[in-house]
Amino acid sequence: MSVFDKLDFLKTNIKALGSAAVAFSGGVDSSLLLKVAYDVLGNGVVAVTAHSSTYPEREMNEAKEFTANYGIKHRIIDSDELEVKGFSDNPVNRCYLCKNELYDKIQLVAKEENVKYILEGSNHDDLGDYRPGFQAVSEHGVLSPLKDALLTKDEIRFLSKEMGLKSWDKPAFACLSSRFPYGEKITHQRLRMIDRAEQLLLDLGFKQVRVRFHGDIARIEVGQEQFLKFTDNEIREKVYSEFKKIGFMYTALDLKGYRTGSMNEGLTL
Structure with a gap:
């Protein structure tokens, strides 16, 4: 399947949802996901970004700029992972604890916005690493359209460039908590x-x-x-x-x- 076939598959799957809240970090993957969702669903899409101590202000500013540039509705929610029980101890399932709290809050936003589905930006390459956050994705019924379309990171960058997204060559980013060895207090x-x-x-x-x-x-x-x-x-x-x-x-x-x-x-x- 060519990269453009995968893009068509992605658009078809998202369009069938009717409306969606997109967990939007402003990174390469979630930016492409959000733009495609907006292209096929229009005002049926809302971007949701969590503001927290693990998320640098520069990333938040870029997320705001992206949604403002395309006129996409953007909800910013407060999230303090360090208040989540056990998170600051930095266990190996730290990402699960974080994502579990995040999707709880995005579900509330989705309900307020009257949208049924929540989308997140994992891609096909993410299957090759330890990702405890996937458990939270599964438990909350969150959809991963890029992964379902078998889109790789390189393909996402290629499509982003083709679509004129400034994020196409943005460096990969992960929350600041990932800078600590497991067991090191955050x-x-x-x-x-x-x-x-x-x-x-x-x-x-x-x-x-x-x-x-x-x-x-x-x-x-x-x-x-x-x-x-x-x-x-x-x-x-x-x-x-x-x-x-x-x-x-x-x-x-x-x-x-x-x-x-x-x-x-x-x-x-």
């Missing part, structure tokens, strides 16, 4: 540390970044093609000194570079 202060550190790297011109929290050590993941930027003495010294101000005693560069789910590499499930 706090508001530590989340702010990670947010400030990643924003610094982005401001210095790094595109795809992760700053992983290991106590007083910050482990930086960037694309391997950007390793050479750290040979610049000025950049290297600035990162070191600013990270120390943020609260990291030591700063390390991960030699394997950026990859999704690096905190899952030590799991034995």
Whole structure:
């Protein structure tokens, strides 16, 4: 099946729903899902974005800009995962706890907006990683149209570019809680540390970044093609000194570079 056949399949499936609330993070996947849903359902679609300490303000601003640009109704809900029982202890099912609370709240929005279905943006590639959030998706009857259409990340980027979406080459993003090893306590202060550190790297011109929290050590993941930027003495010294101000005693560069789910590499499930 060609990528355009998959797109047709996606449109047909969504159109049959009649109306939907889309869990919208502003990322590549949910942006394509929302735009396609809006194209086929029009005002029968509402985007829902959660505002929380695990979600940087820059991501929220981009989500707002996207919906405003296309005139899509956008509901922003407050969510504080750290108040969810057990979440701050960072267990291996952390994502389930988060998504369970999120979909509870989106269900309330869907009811208020008189829409029957909730959609989320997982894609076909997501099946290859540990994703405890899928349990919450299943329990709440949330639909995953991109995954059902067998669309991969590369295909989603391609279609996004074809449709003129600014998000087509946006770096992959996951909530800031994913920067902590399982079992490492998550706090508001530590989340702010990670947010400030990643924003610094982005401001210095790094595109795809992760700053992983290991106590007083910050482990930086960037694309391997950007390793050479750290040979610049000025950049290297600035990162070191600013990270120390943020609260990291030591700063390390991960030699394997950026990859999704690096905190899952030590799991034995």
